[in-house]
Amino acid sequence: MLSPPFRSAKHPLAAAGPGAAARVELAAAPKRVPEALPQPEAHPPLPAPDSEARWRLLQRLRRQGVDPRPWLERLERGALDPEPDLLATLAVLVDRAGAERLLALARHHGPDGLRQALAQELPGVDGAASAAWLEPLLSACALDPVWLVPLGRCREPRVAQRLREAIAQALEEHPPALQCPPAALIDLLPLLGQQRQGQDAALLISLALDPAPLALRRAALEGLALGLAAWPQAPLGQALARLAQDLDPALAAKAVDLLARLPAGQTLLHRLAPSPLEASVRARLGRRLRFSPLVLLVHGRSGGRIPAELEALAQDLAARRGAPVLLQALTAPAPEADPAFWAAARTAGALTLVPLLLLPGGHVRHDLPAIAERWRCQADGAGVALRRRPFLGAWxxxxxxxxxxxxxxxxxxxxxxxxxxxxxxxxxxxxxxxxxxxxxxxxxxxxxxxxxxxxxxxxxxxxxxxxxxxxxxxxxxxxxxxxxxxxxxxxxxxxxxxxxxxxxxxxxxxxxxxxxxxx
Structure with a gap:
């Protein structure tokens, strides 16, 4: 007797004869047990300090905006050391409660690591992160002035007032004449400038100009640099022009750089050019000056010919100014300025018309205004200003x-x-x-x-x-x-x-x- 045929899922009708029922019973397939997938570790171990793996992990935590609370718990349990790089990462992730927890840790382990982290992060964090630290640091400063420097990186009127009070006290206890300013004062002056409160300009300018210790003057100048746009421009420009002639080359060079950033800086730099300057400062001044192209209006000879002396003058001027110099003769049609001329004018924001005419004759009274108007129209079309100088004989x-x-x-x-x-x-x-x-x-x-x-x-x-x-x-x-x-x-x-x-x-x-x- 034959055994019944095997019915497989692949061939369900293999044993069905003619007229067999259409119903097919499928054999149940055996269940497959899935392999266990690796789960991401919620709190990965922190690689060794100064390793590339540690840097990559901390960067990933920043980008992903992870919840900092588990990391804070590990720090509080002593499972992690409060290294500055870890604290810097957490400083941009915590809310106000987290900031208070980090400050409490600093009271236990010492403030240096967190102060270093905040010095690195607070100047560049967004408004929310800065706001998270403001109130905790204000409270911490009331207990320990060591937190005043990190607090000073938050821009807020109450912070500016705290800095003013601390600076006034430091100056009273250590007058500049003693030639030994405390390190804290050197740190606080730039932070006062960073607050950008116009009322602080007078103090910073005074300390930068006074015959005080060089470190104090440099700190005050750095404060002026950090709040440059907030200060009254006229006294600031005058002070920087004086500092550019200082005996200390580093201080003078910094003043030249700041003058170049002022709205009227180019005018002030050009006024500074004839002054006696230290060689490196004069070189710095030369790099900061932007000279406008010149149009020299000359009489010329018949047929529009320009004498060789004037051609040589224009060539020497162009070489020394680093900007084009164009000669226009009264006896010839107006010359066409090339693209390089207008490119230099746009860089300097202006072109300058100088009439090299010696007497107030008909050329000065009649021809010159018409020529100036034509150049003014061209300058307006190029988006630059026209500076018109008096005729040479009037100088x-x-x-x-x-x-x-x-x-x-x-x-x-x-x-x-x-x-x-x-x-x-x-x-x-x-x-x-x-x-x-x-x-x-x-x-x-x-x-x-x-x-x-x-x-x-x-x-x-x-x-x-x-x-x-x-x-x-x-x-x-x-x-x-x-x-x-x-x-x-x-x-x-x-x-x-x-x-x-x-x-x-x-x-x-x-x-x-x-x-x-x-x-």
Whole structure:
């Protein structure tokens, strides 16, 4: 007798003959027991200090915003050491209750670890984390002033008042004249600046300027730096300009850096440029200055030709300023500024128009305003300001330079006579009268077409002719041919002709120096 066929799930009808019932009974599959999956450890062990694994774990805790309470419990049980890196991680995770627990731990283990952690974290934490620490630290300071430095990293009026009181007490107990400021005072001054309360500017400025210990002055300057935008700008700028000339190079360099951050800083830095500065401070000043491109408006010669002296002046200025210098001649169409010119203008926020014209003639009164208006329209289109300087002949320093030239002639036994283009109008007459007084020498109206024989040079002694022209022109070339330089320097010719002003080394150097420091 045959045994019944085996009915498998794969072949349920294998033994069913013809006409067999359609009902199929499936054999139940044996149950499979799943393997146990590894569960993440709720509180992983903390790797050894200074290890990469420890750093990665603490970073992960920060990113995930884990509940710090189990970690606090392990610290309170002594299962973990209160290392500063762990405390720094927990400092940004705890709420107010957690902050109080960490402060209680610090009272047991000592404050150094937590103070170090808070010094690292409180300046950069968000508002919620800072708020979590504010009240606990205020309470802790009432018991132990050691917590005043961490408290000072929270910006709040009550904190600022606590800092003022502590600084006043420290200054009373250790006046700056004693030359031994306590370390706590050095720590508190920057924190007072970080509070950014305008009323504290006077104290910080005074301590930075006074002949106090250098560490105290540097701490006060750091306080000014941390609250820079909160202080009254006028006294701040004046104080920083004085500090930039300090005998301590580090203090002076810091002051230069802060001046560069003020809204009117570039103007103050440019005023500082002529001052005697320590070499490294002057180098720092050079890196902080931003010079605007210059447009030098000059007379030019016929056909728009620009004399070589003016071309050389522009090249030297561009090299020394690190910014483009464009020459525009009155006798030629306005030049087109290239993209580099406008890029430099946008960097400096402005371009500067300097009329190198010596007399208030028609060019200054009529042509100059129209030219300035065209540049102003272009500057507005580029989003920069136009700075317009007075014409060169109106500069008091320029007039003093000419007066020195005439004084040197008189000292050499010569009668100075300066030659100027004929002018018309009351303004021109007033200017010429003023210049005669400044130079203590007469002037003579002389057109460009004048010949040497037309000049009234008869007099008791030799004459020094000073043509009022920056560069060579038709008149200067005519006079040069008529009055050649004496072959023997020891001989005194009846007429000594001075070359155009830019060909005279002292005058050219003055102009270079004056134009170089323009903002």
């Amino acid at each position: 008091p320093a320029w007039q003093r330079q000419l007066a020195a030239r005439c004084a040197a002639d008189r000292q050499a036994g010569l009668d100075p006579l300066w030659l100027h283009h004929p002018l018309e109008g009351h303004l021109a007459a007033r200017y010429l009268g003023h210049l005669r007084l400044q130079l203590a020498a007469p002037g003579l109206a002389t057109p460009y077409s004048a010949q040497a024989c037309e000049l009234p040079l008869a007099g008791p002694g030799p004459v020094a002719l000073l043509p009022m022209t920056l560069a060579s022109n038709r008149l200067s070339e005519t006079l040069k041919a008529a009055f050649p330089r004496a072959a023997d320097p020891s001989q005194q010719p009846p007429v000594r002709l001075h070359p155009p002003l830019l060909q005279q080394a002292p005058v050219r150097q003055f102009l270079i120096d004056a134009l170089e420091v323009l903002p």
